[in-house]
Amino acid sequence: MTDWRQERTARDARIARAGPHADGKVVPAAKAVDLLEAILQPGDRVCLEGDNQKQADCLARALSACDPARVHDLHMVQSGIVLPEHLDVFEQGIARRLDYSYSGPQGARIAKMLYGGQIELGAVHTYLELFARYFIDLTPNVALIAGVSADRDGNLYTGPNTEDTPTVVEATAFKNGVVVAQVNAIVDKVPRVDIPGDRIDFVVEADRPFYVEPLFTRDPAAVTETQILMAMMAIKGIYAEYGIRRLNHGIGFGTAAIELLLPTYAERLGLKGRIATHWALNPHPSLIPAIESGWVKQIHCFGSEVGMDRYIRARPDVFFTGSDGSLRSNRAFCQTAGLYACDLFIGSTLQIDLQGHSSTVTTNRVAGFGGAPNMGSDPHGRRHPSDTWMKAGREAGGEGDPALRRGRKLVVQLVETFGDKLVPAFVEKLDALELARKLKLELAPVMIYADDVTHIVTEEGIANLLLCRTLDEREQAIRGVAGYTEVGRGRDKAMVERLRQRGIIRRPEDLGIEPLDADRSLLAAKSIKDLVHWSGGLYEPPAKFRNW
């Protein structure tokens, strides 16, 4: 007779093996290694929670301290390769195979280990894509997650950084997996229940609070006049032009500059209430002046941001908050919101080629994707119209009956033509192709594909790729804003001038933008301290951003 309960039986055995190390569900940090060695089996699929923000760091240390003779050949399925321990487990033989999404700070080391064959790579995903696979073919046997506090029954309070936790737990707990949560404290009663206790098998009281990276804090003091000029162009040439209300911003200084120009430059243009009202966005400190000036109706967040908790608690009309008053974030929902309910994604990149493909991969760094490609893509499953979406669709044109033409999401690349150390952002060929060849990847790691990009904004101007009708026009439109890079200097000047006549390329002067206005005095806040003032003292910046 078929045994339909093999997975359940295996799960029960894992729980039973772990029992001696726990008091009910509670396990002291000192026993975390014993706990993991009892639960884990060779070859398990393991989700070690961590993304570009919060980290289950206590459990990561415990996993890397496991005995490779007992715990080996794990298949890690996780959002972020961020902590050293995330890669240590591969060096130690504890883990062998990897499916992930983001590897920002470990980009150089992961590239080396991939070249060296120390990691068997499944694929590099976008966040939503990896989450989706948790429910289809990458379902974790064991999830190691992080929360702020839990009670003895396992009811979990994630705090403002809920992020990936509900998704990871859903996929693991409801498919015979084991869920272990590290928490900063065991309490009698949690402030709110983010994850019900019957989905949590063990709670480890961590030796120190879980780590959160303040990835979304941009110091206004470092915003340059070039970035201000580009922000002015984006606001006047794109936000105003298309009436963009629903949007997502990337994390660069260019988009921070846009946020800081809303209460000044955009206000002067009379755009308040007409643009930038509804957001899928982390709580960027640089958005505080716009929120305080009444620009922002609401924001749904992927995660939280270090130092923003008190401010968010005081602005529940703007942010999604729980019954305890603190932020409730959710990466899967916010990514979905960014994909389907926003009309614009704007972000930066490291390389753009002549067709408009972009990548943040260089030959010695594999940064992964994170969520940008989810937001920075035109969702073919979208069926609701908006003026912005329909206008972009009309500009894109196309064959056949105009009544059957879909709209288009605006996907804007905001890039300075030269990056750090005068490295050009515009290239003939993406480094990602060379990387794919060296690693024998079937699919080159492209962040945003050319056919999703609608506009490129540089300090030289805006290229509207929707209006290009041939590949040649597209290439010259890109060269025409590529500044003094080799790609830019290789332009066909006469053709670029014709594209400008047709409004496909627009220079600051075509938009009526005065270069003298591109001045730091235009920033609503010029420093982190200014942001604290704007927040009425509610924003508490992390130490590394304090210089007073």
Next chain:
Amino acid sequence: MEKLNFRHSTTQALPGTRRQAIVGVVASGNLEVLLERSLPPDEFTVEIDTAIDGFGDVWEAVVADFVDRRQPGGLRITINDGGARPDTVALRLAQGARLMEAM
């Protein structure tokens, strides 16, 4: 350190009467641009002191575009460059020209 000199003839004089202006600062990644209205109305020169060698052709292109777009006849420009990127140079030149035109 590298010194570069470019001379262009222009079809027009830069509008305005202001004799002199300075934009920018001498700092790493930035530059100071001194603009003086001291040449015949169909002449333009620029002298560059740059901290970074080997970008002569980029400077030449930036200056040629500036001449093309602004027709800065009569100007003598002196640049003290702290390794600014070409976009910063172009922005400073545009800002300087606008200042000289403003009065």
